[in-house]
Amino acid sequence: MGTARSEADFEAFYVASNRRLLGHVYAMVGDLAEAEDALQEAYARAWQRWGRVAAYEDPEAWVRTVAFRIAVSSWRRTANRLRAHRRGARPDMQPGTSPDHLALVAALRAIPADQRQAIVLHHLVGRTVDEIALETGAPTGTVKSRLARGRRALAGHVSEYADENEEAENYV
Incomplete structure (x- = not known):
């Protein structure tokens, strides 16, 4: 049984x-x-x-x-x-795959794998920095760095991140 x-x-x-x-x-x-x-x-x-x-x-x-x-x-x-x-x-259209999703995946391809993993886990999966650190075995500071670098790298490809980076730079 x-x-x-x-x-x-x-x-x-x-x-x-x-x-x-x-x-x-x-x-x-x-x-x-x-x-x-x-x-x-x-x-x-x-x-x-x-x-x-x-x-x-x-x-x-x-x-x-x-x-x-x-x-x-x-x-x-x-x-x-x-x-x-x-x-x-070229990306294949899959049932239920929107052009926006395909554009996001194409933009994610342009950044290093560790940054891509952090971005996906945080923004698509909804994990906190601590949860990502636990899942990936990376220190929380490293996860924060990967997220920041990943957002900067995506800024030219995805307007959502360009706005975030602009706001962040205004506070520096």
Whole structure:
């Protein structure tokens, strides 16, 4: 009975979180197919460790972090392939994907991965600086720096951040 129960718990977790986490990972990775692959691998790893992962305070954070790390590892192994792919690729319209979302993902692609991760976790996922620090293993000061640098880097691409940076510069 224990195995059937844990299987049902995992299935409920997967169904409840898959769509949301795919949105998060897609925003961090910038490529829907890679986000899907990394997320599915992260779910497979979560299933293998479900007894431990289910006991975590935030199993979604564990899956999201693992998916992001899988994607980053994939980038490192296939850097040349990705460069060639990105030169000729244009974002595919997915059902429910707005042009604004695609523009945001394109802008996020232009900034370093650690800044992108902080921006997505804070602005799209709704995590606090302390929660991001806990999820990523980075000190809170580093998270704050990544957020500030990420906002500055996005300012030229996303008008929402340009307004924030202008206001911040007025106080300096």
